[in-house]
Amino acid sequence: MSDIEVSVVLPAYNEEDTIEETVSVTLETLASFLPAGSFEVIVAEDGCDDRTPEIASRLAAEDDRVRHVHSDERLGRGGALEYAFQRADGGTLVYFDTDLATDMRHLEELVESVRSGAYDVATGSRWLPENRADRPARRGVPSLGYNTLVRAVLRSKLQDHQCGFKAFDRDAMETLAPMVEDEHWFWDTELLVKAQRNGFRVKEFPVDWTPKGDSKVDIVRDVFGMGSQVLRTFWELSVSPRITRRVSLGAGTLLVVVALLLMTQYLDPRTVLERMADADPAIVALSGAVYALSWPLRGIRYRDILDSMGHHERWEFLTGAVFVSQTGNLVFPARAGDAVRAYVVKARRSIPYPTGFASLAVERVFDLLTITLLAGVVLIGLAVTGSADTLFAALAGDAVGGDTASSGQTAVVVAAAVGLAAIGAVAAIVASARTDRNFVRAGVGRLSDDSYADYVAGVIEGFVADIQTVTADGAAFVRVGLGSLLIWSLDVLTALVVFRAFGQSLTPSLIAVGFFAVSVGNLAKVLPLTPGGVGLYEGAFTIIVAPLTPVGVTTALSIAVVDHAVKNAVTVVGGIVSMAWLNVSLTKAVEESRNASEVEPEAEA
Structure with a gap:
């Protein structure tokens, strides 16, 4: 049985200039208050690429109180410490930073x-009132902010969680x-x-505590x-x-209630009903049924x-x-409802x-x-027929007046930017898939050389x-692409049915303009500039339909409002049904995710 009572671990990464000292x-300080033979010093050398391993091995060979692990x-700071503690012999486990920033008289x-x-854990603190820690602003401000965040959250x-001076039973x-x-x-x-x-x-x-070496904010380590x-x-x-069954049910119910309440704020029910009074209710209901058909296709595509x-x-x-996630997007800003879906598939599956x-x-x-493709094809058709000039004049002029013109012009600009971004994103993804170059590691490496860089780069690499x-995958690309085309064609078809509900004849030109108007409106909705995309969608729709078809401005706006209301209503109803269906499963899913985390320890950041 070992006589070692205290094991001091020195986490070392590229410390060739300081590790011997x-x-x-450390040995001298420990010997001043501990009996001989009751302590050991372990150099936890963490994948160094300098002379630290050779120096540590020599020190261990020269003094039997020193060990080299x-x-x-690279295991990272915590990983290297745990690895060394598992191999230590002492009942008291200690570590401190090898730069000896903390005065060793506290050891x-x-x-x-x-x-x-007396205690199970002991830790030094640089933030207690009675200490004398020399903290320049570049270190003190981030440290104070971080520790305040940890205490609050x-x-x-x-007071101080990151001081590298700790002991454990x-x-x-x-x-x-x-x-x-x-x-x-x-x-x-x-x-x-x-x-x-x-x-x-x-x-x-x-x-x-006296700071040693350089210190800087590291965006990868400190933020990500x-x-x-x-x-x-x-x-x-x-x-x-x-997250119990009752809480899950309550949260789901609250989500739907908030979605419904918000709809009454950005879609005035009286306005919608007044405009629907001029439409055939049966055909409006049919438009909802058409839109509902797109949802199973969304599930199949996913x-x-x-x-x-x-x-x-x-x-x-x-x-x-x-x-569930799309209902969340009607409630949460910046399309944060998407995170709800990521949680559901994580917890449930x-x-x-x-x-x-x-x-x-x-x-x-x-x-x-897909939406950009639909809009682009129709725009080419408008150019061939000579209608594009009328469209551009309408966008730049006063063919549609008031707030509708302003929101419509904004929406078209947003739609154009989003469409170009989509094309650029696809080109970048396809190009990167065909090269062996690791752009992620190179990009993260420019921001940080910390051990967290590997961790963050690994998460991003998995994502990419x-x-x-x-x-x-050519077959997958085609399947998903065709699914997207069907989904958004049904989205446009829903709007065309609403046109019929208002007594409009579906001529080839109106169908073409309808495709373009709905596509541009949907592109404008991508950026969450307004709740649920309301305002931008209607503005884009009206500013395109009114100048290019016999449909008047008031009727075009009415069609846009009813079309958007029908789609949001179907989404909320579907969210209600889905949450009622998934509530019990979500409770089990939380339990399953806890069990899964024991065998699949991935980062959930």
């Missing part, structure tokens, strides 16, 4: 706080380590937060890395445990997208998931979040490309690879 100071690949208090049995009672570490998902810079914070949540005794004491991990931990500790990514699901379930969002990105790209899988 750090080990020497090597990793061929005895750190060690004895845990070794004595994760309900921590500590071995039993406490063995309990906490499996709970900690992050393997990088957030490891310290997550461990301290979960130690508090699980009733462990945590001591925070002031230390004198640390920020996303704060949100993930908040979800894990504060949200997920509260199934085809996921199939190409290696996830095989039933189209019925996916149709419900699409209904354990589809990873990066794949869920990638599948949504594919769907959106095909939507935009999923998108490229669909575009590179």
